[in-house]
Amino acid sequence: MLPVAWDTEGPQRVLAVSHNISSQANKVRAPRRQETLEMAEVKVKKETNLSDPAEVENRIKELCQQFPHGITDQVIQNDMPHLEPQQRAMAINKLLSLGQLDLLRNSAGLLYRLKDSQSTSKMKGSDNQEKLVYQIIEDAGNKGIWSRDIRFKSNLPLTEINKILKNLESKKLIKAVKSVAASKKKVYMLYNLQPDRSVTGGAWYSDQDFESEFVEVLNQQCFKFLQSKAEAARDSKQSPMVQRNSSFATSHEVWKYICELGISKVDLSMDDIETILNTLIYDGKVEMTVIAAKEGTVGSVDGQMKLYRGVNAIIQPTGLVKTPCGLCPVFDDCHEGGEISPSTCIYMSEWLDF
Amino acid sequence: MTAQEVRLCGLLLQEHFGEVVEKVGTHLLKSGAQNLRTIIHETGLSVDLVKKSLCVLVQHGATTFSSGRKGPGSPTEYHTSCDRILRILRYPRYIYTAKTLYGDTGELIIEELLQRGHTTMSSTVKTVADRLTQNMAEGRTMDYTEVSLTFSKLVETHFLQRCPPLPGVGNKDSSAPSETPATPGTPAAPVNTAPPTPESFPECYKVPSVTLIGRGKRQLASEDGEEQRSAKRAKMDPETHGDEGIYWQVNFERFHLHFRDQTIISAVANKLDQTSSEIVRTMLRMSEVTTSPMATCTKPLSANEIFRSLPPSYNILRPILDQYLTLLVDDPMEFVGKAGESGGGMFVVNLHRALANLARATLESVVQERFGSRSARIFRLLLRKRHLEQKQVEDFAMIPAKEAKDMLYTLLSQNLVQLQEIPKTPDYAPSRTFYLYTVNQLPTARMLLQNCYKTVANLIERRLFETKESKRLLEKSQRIEAILASLQASGAEPEQLTEVEEMITAPEKQQLDTLRLHINKLDSAENQVDETIFLLESYINSTNASS
Numbered sequence: 085m086l087p088v089a090w091d092t093e094g095p096q097r098v099l100a101v102s103h104n105i106s107s108q109a110n111k112v113r114a115p116r117r118q119e120t121l122e123m124a125e126v127k128v129k130k131e132t133n134l135s136d137p138a139e140v141e142n143r144i145k146e147l148c149q150q151f152p153h154g155i156t157d158q159v160i161q162n163d164m165p166h167l168e169p170q171q172r173a174m175a176i177n178k179l180l181s182l183g184q185l186d187l188l189r190n191s192a193g194l195l196y197r198l199k200d201s202q203s204t205s206k207m208k209g210s211d212n213q214e215k216l217v218y219q220i221i222e223d224a225g226n227k228g229i230w231s232r233d234i235r236f237k238s239n240l241p242l243t244e245i246n247k248i249l250k251n252l253e254s255k256k257l258i259k260a261v262k263s264v265a266a267s268k269k270k271v272y273m274l275y276n277l278q279p280d281r282s283v284t285g286g287a288w289y290s291d292q293d294f295e296s297e298f299v300e301v302l303n304q305q306c307f308k309f310l311q312s313k314a315e316a317a318r319d320s321k322q323s324p325m326v327q328r329n330s331s332f333a334t335s336h337e338v339w340k341y342i343c344e345l346g347i348s349k350v351d352l353s354m355d356d357i358e359t360i361l362n363t364l365i366y367d368g369k370v371e372m373t374v375i376a377a378k379e380g381t382v383g384s385v386d387g388q389m390k391l392y393r394g395v396n397a398i399i400q401p402t403g404l405v406k407t408p409c410g411l412c413p414v415f416d417d418c419h420e421g422g423e424i425s426p427s428t429c430i431y432m433s434e435w436l437d438f
Numbered sequence: 439m440t441a442q443e444v445r446l447c448g449l450l451l452q453e454h455f456g457e458v459v460e461k462v463g464t465h466l467l468k469s470g471a472q473n474l475r476t477i478i479h480e481t482g483l484s485v486d487l488v489k490k491s492l493c494v495l496v497q498h499g500a501t502t503f504s505s506g507r508k509g510p511g512s513p514t515e516y517h518t519s520c521d522r523i524l525r526i527l528r529y530p531r532y533i534y535t536a537k538t539l540y541g542d543t544g545e546l547i548i549e550e551l552l553q554r555g556h557t558t559m560s561s562t563v564k565t566v567a568d569r570l571t572q573n574m575a576e577g578r579t580m581d582y583t584e585v586s587l588t589f590s591k592l593v594e595t596h597f598l599q600r601c602p603p604l605p606g607v608g609n610k611d612s613s614a615p616s617e618t619p620a621t622p623g624t625p626a627a628p629v630n631t632a633p634p635t636p637e638s639f640p641e642c643y644k645v646p647s648v649t650l651i652g653r654g655k656r657q658l659a660s661e662d663g664e665e666q667r668s669a670k671r672a673k674m675d676p677e678t679h680g681d682e683g684i685y686w687q688v689n690f691e692r693f694h695l696h697f698r699d700q701t702i703i704s705a706v707a708n709k710l711d712q713t714s715s716e717i718v719r720t721m722l723r724m725s726e727v728t729t730s731p732m733a734t735c736t737k738p739l740s741a742n743e744i745f746r747s748l749p750p751s752y753n754i755l756r757p758i759l760d761q762y763l764t765l766l767v768d769d770p771m772e773f774v775g776k777a778g779e780s781g782g783g784m785f786v787v788n789l790h791r792a793l794a795n796l797a798r799a800t801l802e803s804v805v806q807e808r809f810g811s812r813s814a815r816i817f818r819l820l821l822r823k824r825h826l827e828q829k830q831v832e833d834f835a836m837i838p839a840k841e842a843k844d845m846l847y848t849l850l851s852q853n854l855v856q857l858q859e860i861p862k863t864p865d866y867a868p869s870r871t872f873y874l875y876t877v878n879q880l881p882t883a884r885m886l887l888q889n890c891y892k893t894v895a896n897l898i899e900r901r902l903f904e905t906k907e908s909k910r911l912l913e914k915s916q917r918i919e920a921i922l923a924s925l926q927a928s929g930a931e932p933e934q935l936t937e938v939e940e941m942i943t944a945p946e947k948q949q950l951d952t953l954r955l956h957i958n959k960l961d962s963a964e965n966q967v968d969e970t971i972f973l974l975e976s977y978i979n980s981t982n983a984s985s
Contacts, residue, residue, distance in 0.1 A: 294838040303836075318711070325761045363836045366819040367811065368802065371770055398705040398771065402800045402973070403966030404886070405807035409893035410967075418896065426896035427903040436956045 140164070140175040148185065148196060155196050181212070213240060217248045221258050221272050228261055228271025301347060302360050307369055309333070309341050310394040332373075332391040335361060361392050371395050408435045439467055439520055442891040447523040449898045454526055455494055458483065462491040463518060466501065471517040473506055492516060498555035499601075499687060525690055527894065527968050532693050536597070543588040546570060548597075548688060556601050556685040559589060593643055596692045596727065600643070601685040691731050698976055699726075702792045705799075706766075706773055713754065714762055718773065720747050721787055732983040734790045740781025771795050790980045797883050797977035800970060804886060805854060812837055813845045817854065817877065825858060825874040846875060854882055880981055887974040894967050901960040908953050915950055918942055 147155050147163055160172055176196060179185035185196050220237050221229055235245050249272065252258045260270040310333055317331035339357040342348065364370040370392050377389040404410040408431040409418075418424045426432065444467050452460040465481050466472065472480075478488050495501035500522045506512030529552050537545035546566045551557060563585045570580040592598045699722045707715035724747055725736035745759055754762070763785055766774040772791050778784035798821065806814035815835050820826060826834070832842040849855040860872040905912070921938050942950075 296838055299836045323758060323761060324711075324713070324765055328765055359834075359836065362834065363815065366815045366822070366835060368814075368818055373770075396708050397799065397803075398709045399701075399796060399799045399803065400708075401807055402803045403963075403968070403970040404800075404890055404893060405804055406966050407893055407897065407963045409896050410804065410889075411808050415889065415892075420899055426899040429896075429900065432896075432900055436959055437952075 137171065137175055137178070140171060141179055144175055144179060144185070144196070153195075157194060157196075160196075213238075213244065214248050214251060216240075217245065218252060218257060221252075222274055224271075224273060226273060226277045228273040230269060230271055234272070298348070299360070299363075302342065303363060303367075305342060305345060305347065306338055306357070306360055307364055307394065309338060310364075310370055310392055314394040328393075332393045335390045335392065338392065358390065361390075364392075368397060369394060408432050440888055440891075442888050442895065443520045443524070444468060446527075446891045446895045446898075447520045449895055449902075450523055450526045453898070455491075458487050459491040459494050462488055463495060463500065463523065466495075466516060466518040467520055467523075471504075471507075471515040473513040473515050475513065477516070498522070524891075524971075527964065528693075528972070530965060531697070531968065532688065532690075535693060535696060536592075540588055540591065543570065543585055544592060547585070547589055547592060551598065551686065551688050556687050558682070558685055559586070562686070563589060593686075596643055597689055598686050599689040599692075601687050694972070694976065695726070695731060697972060698789070698793070701796060701973065702773065702787070702789075705771075705792070705796060709771060710765070710769065713752065714766055716749065716752055717744065717759070717762055717766070718787065720744055720749070721774070721785065723747075725787070729789075732980070735775065735786040735788045738777040738784035738786050741783045741785065742781050744785070745782075793973075793977045793980050794879070796973055798879060800973055801854075801879065801882055801886065805849070809845065809848060812841070813849060816842065816845055817849065820855060820875055820877045821879070825876045827872065827874055831875060850875075853885060880978070883974050883977055887971065887978065890967050890971045890974065894964055894971070897960050897964050897967070901957055904953060904956055904960075908949065911946060911949060911953075914946075915942060 143164060144155075144160055147159060151159065157172070160176075164172075176185065176187075179196075180187055187194060187196060216238050217234060217240075220234050223229075231242075231245060231249065234249075235242060238245070240248075249258070253260070256275055258272050259275050260272055262270055313333050314331040317327045320327060320330065322330075335354055335358050338361065339352070339354045342352060342357060361370060361372070365372055372393075373391050374388050375391060376387060408429070409415060412418070412429075412431055414424050418426065418429070420426065444464060447467055448460055448464040451463045455463075461481055461483065462477065465477065469480070474488065474492070477492075478485055481488065483491075492501060495516075495518065496503065501516050501518045503514045503516050506515045532552065533545055533549050536548040540547075543566065546569055547562060550562050550565055554562075563582055567580040567582055567585050570585070571578070574580065589598070699719075703715050703719045703722070706718045721736065721739055721744060724739055724743065729736045741760060741763060744763075745756055748754065748759070760782070763774070763783060767776045767785070772788055772795075775786050775788050776783060777786045802814055802818055802821070805817045812835070816831060816837070819831065819835050823830075823834070828843065828846065831846060832839050835842060837845070846855065850857060854877070856876050856878060858874045858876050859866065860874060861867075862870045862872070918938060918941055922935060925934055925938065
């Protein structure tokens with residue numbers, strides 16, 4: 085059983101590899117080319133009630149054009165009831181190998197669809213292996229596919245794969261994109277596709293580099309916004325409930341503020357802003373509550389809204405860290421009578437003379 | 439009794455009671471309960487000295503004695519615990535609190551009691567009155583009744599308590615655990631063998647009726663020698679005042695509750711605003727004597743009661759108060775909780791939770807100061823999310839992978855963060871195991887507490903070292919001061935005085951000043967670390983009680 089490339093959109097495409105088709109639902113056998121020739125000879129010898137193979141192919145192509153979504157084997161059979169299954173199979177095989185027909189599978193069975201001529205022209209000059217690899221990469225969409233996965237799916241040896249990939253790259257049909265997750269890993273995708281967020285890392289990565297300064301700047305801006313809001317609320321001297329409620333900002337408001345600031349070259353979504361606000365929570369500067377909101381109010385997600393508020397720390401820096409021992413890097417090595425001891429401690433001397 | 443605690447206790451004993459007591463004390467700390475003969479044998483000191491040191495330790499409550507292991511007939515054994523000795527570090531804080539609450543009189547009473555350990559009310563009152571009179575203007579003296587009044591107030595608010603009678607002496611007073619002043623006559627419950635706590639006696643907080651009439655004596659210059667003698671020795675006073683045998687001691691637990699309340703109030707003030715902290719202060723004040731020390735939260739108080747008990751300076755309207763209470767309940771820190779709806783809403787202060795939050799803030803602040811704000815971010819992230827993989831830590835904290843890795847490993851090497859392995863296969867193959875980072879608050883708090891003890895011991899040692907370095911200089915300055923004082927007293931001329939003053943050269947004076955500065959700095963640092971110690975100890979004790 086040959087491996088099949090799965091495509092998640094629409095009916096699934098089955099690849100015709102070299103000379104073999106794998107079909108499970110249908111009874112169309114996969115004849116070898118040699119057999120086909122034999123069959124053709126036999127057919128010629130037989131009664132010429134049957135059409136010429138080329139005729140059959142043309143007919144099938146016309147049918148495909150009639151039904152752009154694809155035709156099943158049943159349709160062909162209905163159209164040409166006198167055609168024997170082997171002839172049908174042969175014609176279909178021929179079209180597939182020529183790259184004019186696409187073999188797809190959906191829940192009902194196998195479908196044949198006319199391939200657009202543009203894509204067929206691209207592949208002129210490439211042999212079937214390259215076509216196969218190209219199809220695998222195309223199927224991977226904008227997430228890209230790793231070379232090892234290509235090998236699994238096509239069952240071709242590694243050297244072959246590498247040669248083909250180089251070839252395709254030189255023809256500018258595919259490109260390699262470095263994945264942000266594992267820096268050594270390269271995924272291949274079609275040349276004109278935009279890589280997916282999970283590969284490039286999204287808004288925080290530019291060219292595989294994590295942009296710390298960008299994150300820091302955003303961090304500070306969000307914090308300032310929330311802090312000023314909290315201060316305005318505190319100064320307004322209204323009843324405490326109103327004060328607290330006005331010091332809250334929804335994630336949507338923060339997002340709007342950041343967009344208006346225009347410090348970001350890329351578009352940031354609300355999720356991005358929420359990750360930044362989460363880091364502020366982990367800094368202990370901001371707290372968050374979730375309230376139920378009616379669907380349709382701006383900024384609500386699944387009937388909830390997240391509210392953020394700037395807060396102060398609950399204690400001052402603790403007493404231990406006001407002494408040099410609290411911050412000493414060699415704290416564990418220090419004991420009386422040793423080389424590092426309280427009596428001779430240089431950190432203490434500096435601190436005392438401060 | 440960890441090594442750090444023993445070291446610190448040794449230093450404290452040495453500073454306050456001298457080397458002999460220190461030797462006996464540390465020996466007892468290290469070796470547990472022992473009888474007199476063993477102590478003498480192992481410390482190598484003479485019988486007299488050991489007996490006296492044990493007296494000192496018992497007087498201050500650091501050592502307790504009980505009959506030996508083999509039964510009532512065997513020699514008594516002495517047992518020291520380091521808790522009581524570590525309290526010595528906190529004496530300045532106790533005295534300061536008494537001063538803020540009860541003025542100078544209260545301050546002096548507490549100071550007296552701390553210095554003497556156990557004393558009777560009458561002797562305390564007399565001594566305090568004398569001291570106060572000394573500092574007052576000429577011609578005015580302090581009345582004993584004023585001092586007695588302050589003393590009674592201290593007892594009423596439970597800051598002072600009676601020392602429990604010695605076992606075997608006052609059998610009629612055994613058990614009936616109640617701390618409210620009750621009439622003597624409660625039925626005696628069976629005696630338990632555990633050492634009785636002071637509060638298991640019904641008369642713990644009962645002020646004896648003492649006849650103390652008189653005024654403080656001013657110490658005149660001519661009576662120098664006499665007064666000194668009488669101040670140092672417990673001079674047998676010919677007058678009796680009706681309270682013989684009733685000794686008082688400072689109730690440290692009550693002070694600790696007070697400190698804890700103060701910390702909670704200031705935390706609320708920092709987080710919310712002044713009015714909320716006032717409300718919490720009122721709630722805590724109302725529950726001062728009704729809540730047991732180990733309670734998880736105070737007794738529920740209705741909003742009506744709180745409204746009535748608010749200080750009159752805060753004219754908050756009733757609906758505003760309700761709003762504040764609702765805000766306090768909604769706050770994520772959960773200082774205040776709602777326990778019911780009767781009476782306009784029943785509210786409690788969540789003590790254990792507040793302590794846990796404060797301890798957590800302490801840990802976070804230590805990490806922040808020591809390792810930087812990004813490491814603090816990782817630390818807080820792990821506290822919130824409990825268990826995370828390394829990749830998740832990087833993603834949540836938005837720190838580049840290399841730096842996040844570095845910080846995590848530093849925290850791990852300092853034992854602030856732990857690693858939890860979850861294997862996918864029975865052999866713990868590293869490639870097939872999940873490694874999760876986590877922070878356990880309680881063990882980390884314990885570790886930091888030991889670090890605090892070590893820090894305080896280091897500070898004390900440094901102070902002693904600095905003093906020793908400049909010993910010669912200090913002695914010289916003391917001599918000169920003594921000469922100056924005697925010259926002034928005998929009415930010398932200004933030239934003589936200046937001549938004496940010039941015996942200290944300018945650089946020496948500067949040296950003395952820097953020395954003074956250093957010693958003050960080290961002293962205040964000790965107090966600051968003690969605040970951390972207090973927080974962490976309260977937190978650890980609260981988890982002990984609830985578990």
